[in-house]
Amino acid sequence: MCGSFCTFQDSFEVLKALKEKYDDIVPIMSFNAYFTDTRFGRHKDWIDKIEELCGKKIINTIADAEPLGPKISLDALVVAPCTGNTLAKMANGITDTPVCMAAKAHLRSDRPLVIALASNDAMSANLGNLAKLLVRKNIYFVPMTQDEPVKKPHSLVADFSQVIKTLDDAMQGNQIRKLFL
Numbered sequence: 001m002c003g004s005f006c007t008f009q010d011s012f013e014v015l016k017a018l019k020e021k022y023d024d025i026v027p028i029m030s031f032n033a034y035f036t037d038t039r040f041g042r043h044k045d046w047i048d049k050i051e052e053l054c055g056k057k058i059i060n061t062i063a064d065a066e067p068l069g070p071k072i073s074l075d076a077l078v079v080a081p082c083t084g085n086t087l088a089k090m091a092n093g094i095t096d097t098p099v100c101m102a103a104k105a106h107l108r109s110d111r112p113l114v115i116a117l118a119s120n121d122a123m124s125a126n127l128g129n130l131a132k133l134l135v136r137k138n139i140y141f142v143p144m145t146q147d148e149p150v151k152k153p154h155s156l157v158a159d160f161s162q163v164i165k166t167l168d169d170a171m172q173g174n175q176i177r178k179l180f181l
Helices: 005-021 031-035 043-054 084-091 098-107 127-134 160-171
Strands: 077-082 113-119 139-141 156-158
Touching: 005 043, 005 077, 005 113, 005 160, 031 043, 077 084, 077 098, 077 156, 077 160, 084 098, 084 113, 084 127, 098 113, 113 160, 127 139, 139 160, 156 160
Parallel strands: 077 113, 113 139
Antiparallel strands: 113 156
16 A cells, blocks of 8 residues: 555455455555555554454565565555555656565566556656556556546546456456556
């Protein structure tokens, strides 16, 4: 999870659905997601809910995320929500957060990385980064739409109800279509 706090509840619902389908979930949070209180909730409350659901401590440091891939093999990695900031870092090989390090380490093993984007600048400052990742091997996007086209004309947000379908397709090497709703 990254710091798109307005989508945390949607992301938590996805996490619950993933836990019902898959036994072993390794939770990972960016620094901002792990340490920031917002009007959408207190970070400690989110941490407690996620750790209770997963039955594991959240990976929240770069050092703890680094073994994912080479030493700790994951079938897939889902970044939900993925902020524009994290999208840009992943597109440009920057690994200065636990989520970015986890993604980099995971991609070394040629397994699927699923991105559920939630960004106010996806169709402006981050459009080039989105394009970079769309053509990368083993990266799959959850279908997305403009959440408020008039008020936020550059914003895209994933349809969180399609995360599991996207993951299932990604495990077969397929990008779910229609990508932009």
